[in-house]
Amino acid sequence: xxxxxxxxxxxxxxxxxxxxxxxxxxxxxxxxxxxxxxxxxxxxxxxxxxxxxxxxxxxxxxxxxxxxxxxxxxxxxxxxxxxxxxxxxxxxxxxxxxxxxxxxxxxxxxxxxxxxxxxxxxxxxxxxxxxxxxxxxxxxxxxxxxxxxxxxxxxxxxxxxxxxxxxxxxxxxxxxxxxxxxxxxxxxxxxxxxxxxxxxxxxxxxxxxxxxxxxxxxxxxxxxxx
Amino acid sequence: xxxxxxxxxxxxxxxxxxxxxxxxxxxxxxxxxxxxxxxxxxxxxxxxxxxxxxxxxxxxxxxxxxxxxxxxxxxxxxxxxxxxxxxxxxxxxxxxxxxxxxxxxxxxxxxxxxxxxxxxxxxxxxxxxxxxxxxxxxxxxxxxxxxxxxxxxxxxxxxxxxxxxxxxxxxxxxxxxx
Numbered sequence: 142x143x144x145x146x147x148x149x150x151x152x153x154x155x156x157x158x159x160x161x162x163x164x165x166x167x168x169x170x171x172x173x174x175x176x177x178x179x180x181x182x183x184x185x186x187x188x189x190x191x192x193x194x195x196x197x198x199x200x201x202x203x204x205x206x207x208x209x210x211x212x213x214x215x216x217x218x219x220x221x222x223x224x225x226x227x228x229x230x231x232x233x234x235x236x237x238x239x240x241x242x243x244x245x246x247x248x249x250x251x252x253x254x255x256x257x258x259x260x261x262x263x264x265x266x267x268x269x270x271x272x273x274x275x276x277x278x279x280x281x282x283x284x285x286x287x288x289x290x291x292x293x294x295x296x297x298x299x300x301x302x303x304x305x306x307x308x309x310x311x312x313x314x315x316x317x318x319x320x321x322x323x324x325x326x327x328x329x330x331x332x333x334x335x336x337x338x339x340x341x342x343x344x345x346x347x348x349x350x351x352x353x354x355x356x357x358x359x360x361x362x363x364x365x366x367x
Numbered sequence: 368x369x370x371x372x373x374x375x376x377x378x379x380x381x382x383x384x385x386x387x388x389x390x391x392x393x394x395x396x397x398x399x400x401x402x403x404x405x406x407x408x409x410x411x412x413x414x415x416x417x418x419x420x421x422x423x424x425x426x427x428x429x430x431x432x433x434x435x436x437x438x439x440x441x442x443x444x445x446x447x448x449x450x451x452x453x454x455x456x457x458x459x460x461x462x463x464x465x466x467x468x469x470x471x472x473x474x475x476x477x478x479x480x481x482x483x484x485x486x487x488x489x490x491x492x493x494x495x496x497x498x499x500x501x502x503x504x505x506x507x508x509x510x511x512x513x514x515x516x517x518x519x520x521x522x523x524x525x526x527x528x529x530x531x532x533x534x535x536x537x538x539x540x541x542x543x544x545x
Contacts, residue, residue, distance in 0.1 A: 160529070168532055171539075172504035174482040175489075179401040181393065181411055189415050190386055193422045197382045203425035339416055 188280065191307025195276040198304070199311070270315045271357045277301060277325045277336075280308030288335075289323030289352075291316055296326050318358030324351070374431035377422070385422055392435060393418075396442045402501050403446040405490045409453070410446075417445040439516045443498065450494045481542070488538035492531055499527035500535070 160168070196202070277285050287299040291314065301310035322344060325336045337343045338353035345351050368376070368387050376384035393414070400410035421428075421441050428437045489497055498517070502508050503524075510521050517524065 160532070164529075164532060167536060168500075168504045171485055171532075171535060174485060175402055175501075175505045176398075178394070179398045179407065179410070181397055181407070181414065185411060185415070186386070186389055186393065189389055189418050192415060192419045193385055193389075194382060196419060196423060201423050202380065202382065203378055203423060339412065340419065 184280070187307060188278065191280070191309055192278045194307065195278055195304070195309040195311065198309075199274045199276050270317060272313050273316050273355065273357065274311055274313045275301065275323070275325075275338075276309060276311045277327070277338075278307065278309045279327060279329070281329050282308060282310065282327050283330070284328040285310040286326040286328075287312055287314065287323060288326055289321055291321055291323070301325075316355075316357055320354060320356045322352045322354055324353060369432075370434040371431040374425060374428060374434060377425055385425075388421075388434065388438075389418055392438050395435070396439070399501060399506055400442065400446050402486075402489070402505055403498060404450055404453070405486060409449060413445045413449050414442065417442045420445070436512075436515055440518075443516055447494060447498060450497070484539065484542055485535075488535050491538060492534045496527045496531035496534065499524050500531035503528045 275287050279285070285301040286296055287301060288294045288296055289299075292298040299312060299314060301312040303310050323338070325338065327334050327336050335350065337351040341353040341355060343351050343353050368384070370388070370391075373384050373387045373391075377388070396414060396417075397410060400413050401407055404410050404413060417438070421438055428434060430437070489500070492500075499513070502513050502517070503510075508516075510524055513519070513524050514521055519527075
């Protein structure tokens with residue numbers, strides 16, 4: 142017995158309900174009018190390729206994540222052979238590197254505490270700042286703004302710049318680690334509209350307005366900005 | 368340029384080579400998306416989103432010679448997500464909005480064309496059943512092909528097609544005299 146999304150069935154069920162000639166005729170009557178071809182509007186290809194180019198510019202090209210080529214040499218497992226004496230020498234160098242690393246980390250932590258103590262006193266959690274590039278594509282847009290919990294949902298604070306190609310707009314914003322909600326406010330011929338990022342998870346607030354979510358840092362990190 | 372060559376070119380950094388893939392597969396998926404979502408606008412969004420997602424994850428396409436099947440999976444997932452989200456939204460609208468309770472709607476004086484009535488019935492059936500029905504009877508795929516792109520077993524797919532047919536028969540009762 143299998144169960145998919147609350148439906149129960151088994152092989153015998155499927156066999157028992159083999160379609161007969163009447164079922165086939167009914168299905169054909171239903172499906173025939175639905176087989177007429179459909180076409181998207183003329184600008185669709187252009188819009189998709191604009192979005193793809195924007196992705197590539199934002200660093201989301203698939204070849205960047207490939208381990209083949211530039212980055213592969215150090216992620217690929219390798220076997221190294223050492224003589225006993227060579228092994229001792231390598232162990233000594235490794236131990237020295239670890240101790241030096243610990244000393245550097247301690248020094249940097251102390252320096253960091255001194256330099257950012259005011260911020261740390263208010264917000265103790267953040268440990269990393271991420272530069273996040275937000276990209277929005279709409280050839281009809283006359284202006285695009287980024288709103289989010291990081292800028293107090295201000296509709297004027299963070300304007301996206303037009304990249305000059307295919308209606309793509311982008312802006313890079315420094316965000317602290319953690320979860321952030323955001324959306325785009327798009328100015329166009331029909332006025333101003335609020336748009337959630339179509340390529341990120343969304344949430345709805347108490348007014349049923351949809352916003353997007355980006356989670357930065359940590360194991361649960363999810364890329365939301367396009 | 369064959370699929371595998373186009374994929375290799377994109378993975379090597381030639382973003383423009385993705386246009387070959389877009390041009391080759393766009394039309395093949397358009398009818399499915401329009402039938403599944405019931406509107407050309409939603410199909411436009413779903414396909415755009417699917418192709419951008421495919422670009423982003425092209426390095427995960429294990430068999431570039433079978434790119435079409437891999438893309439189909441992404442399109443199906445995108446349409447399924449959009450259709451499910453929309454049906455929840457519509458359900459909430461019907462429940463929450465006192466003006467949308469169906470009782471005050473005046474009957475349409477003109478008889479809608481058959482295709483509209485079938486599309487309207489199709490929009491009322493459960494998303495998984497609609498998907499199976501369209502793949503089987505509109506796109507005319509074999510169960511083997513459907514299993515590959517949906518990840519479901521043959522028995523589950525056959526049952527969904529059957530339930531879709533039964534439900535459509537109920538909804539279109541009187542339209543066709545069998």
